[in-house]
Amino acid sequence: MKVQPRFIVLVSLLLTVYAAINFYIGWHITEWSAAVGLGYSPYGFWIPFALIAYGFVLGRIPLPDPLRPIGRLLKVAGSIYIFVMEIGLLLFLLADAVRLALWLTTGVSNGYIVVSGSVVLGLIAVLLLVGSRNAWSPVIRSHELQIDKFADGGPTEWTIAVASDIHLGNLVGRKHLHRLVERMNAMEPDLILLPGDVIDDSIEPYLRNRMGEVLGRLQAKHGVYAVLGNHEYYGGHIDRYAEEMKSLGIRVLQDETVEIDGKLYVAGRKDKTVEASGPDGRLAVRELLQAADLRKPVVLMDHQPTQFAKAAEAGADVLLSGHTHRGQFWPNHLFTRRLFELDWGYMRKDAMHVVVSSGFGSWGPPIRLGSRSEIIRLKLVLRE
Structure with missing residues (x-):
């Protein structure tokens, strides 16, 4: 494959900027170290x-x-450093803005370097602790959704437990997965739905650490269903992953719709990632739902929160997504809020309910600021 010159220029520019940012942070650390009298090689x-x-x-x-x-x-150390780099850059820039103001007025003493560096490094340490707590201490968020369809002889209420973006891998492992299983099973749900990114790229750590032993303990009256996220595609182990999940009794829906006990439909789309391979990479929502009896409730899983209007027009009653992590840590949510119609929480799109989760696990640094590790508890209420 021929590499385009534009691509080379872009990659070179990104690497240069990344190197400059890290030199800037490293220089500040060494300057502070010298100012407080800590020798270093x-x-x-x-x-x-x-x-x-x-x-x-x-x-x-x-x-x-x-x-x-x-x-x-x-990889673990580098993951955590992503957070340190982003927050450190912002804090050191702020400290340098004050430094410039002092230099233009009263001058900058060695004491300012000591104090500002200590404050920045201390804040980074505190934010690491707070962010780590937010990442490893999941909360349960509940939504009661009124569906304007008759129960048709079935239950008038459905309890659905939802967890997106678990990202099982080298960072998110069995311990955090135990929390998920324990809390989901405690809900005694009718259904458990996993809207993508169950694994974090490679399936190797999932297999090596036998995480299936834990994941397979999920229990729901009408079963456990999942869809693919972008990270399952990045790992390139789709078939192996689907087989592993099947062995646990978890069905991975790939542009499929299943009828649950003749009373409700669960539909699962392939991830938007496959659209890069061409327009036929995945079914349109209308095609996916054309075999469903739309007089019954339809719950649709689509990992990336896009095409809300098309899903509503196709007849979905509930759309479940994840992917965004709500930016995972501040100030990234300012960008996800602009990129997506809904990057986190609940909204009504015509007659359809949309719920976008910030996810249970984490990508990159296991840090969350302005977001929490979460499990969604849905209560679907139908007409009698």
Whole structure:
């Protein structure tokens, strides 16, 4: 495949900007270290700093079996550093704005470097602790949705437990998964739905750590269903993943609609990622629901929160999505809010209810600020 010059220029620009940001942060750390009297070796600082700064990428390089733990450690350290880099950049820029104002008026003393550096590094440490708590302490958010359709002899209320973006991998593992299973099963749900990104790219850590033993304990009266997210596609193990889920009794819907006990439909779309392969990558919502009896409730899962109007027109009563993580940590939610019609929470689109979850797990750093690890509890209420 021929690489376009524009692509080379773009990648080079991004790498340059990334290197500049990290040099800026590293320089501030070394300046503060010198100001407080902490000695350091340039090589002893910059080499480990560079390994951590680029760890998220370096950790993805295939390594021989004996060296794989090193790769995983680099990826974990690099993941956490993504948060440190973003917050550190914002805080150091703010400190430098004050520094510039002082320099233009009274001058900058060594004391300011000590105080500002200490405040910034202290804030980063505090935000790491708070963000980690938010990521590992899930909350349950409840929504009662009135569906203007008759129960048709079935239950007038359905309890549905929903968890999107679990991201099982090297960072989110069995311990956090135990929390999910425990809380979902405690709801005694009629259905459990997983709207994509159950695994985080590679299926290898999921298999190595036998996470299926835990995930398979999910229990719902009418079964557990999932759809694919963009990260399942990124990992390239779709068939293996679907088989693993099937062995647990979890059905992965890939442009499929299933009827539940003759009373309700659950439909699952392939992720929007497949549209890159052409317009026939996945079914349109109208095609997906054409076999459903629209006199009965229809719950649609589509990982990325897009095409709300088309889903409403096709007859879906409830649309469940995730993907956005609500930006995961501040100030990223300012961008997700602009990118999506709804990046988190609930809205009504014509007669259709839309619920977008901020997700249960995390991508990259296991940090959340301005968002929480969450499980959704839906109560569908039908007409008698």
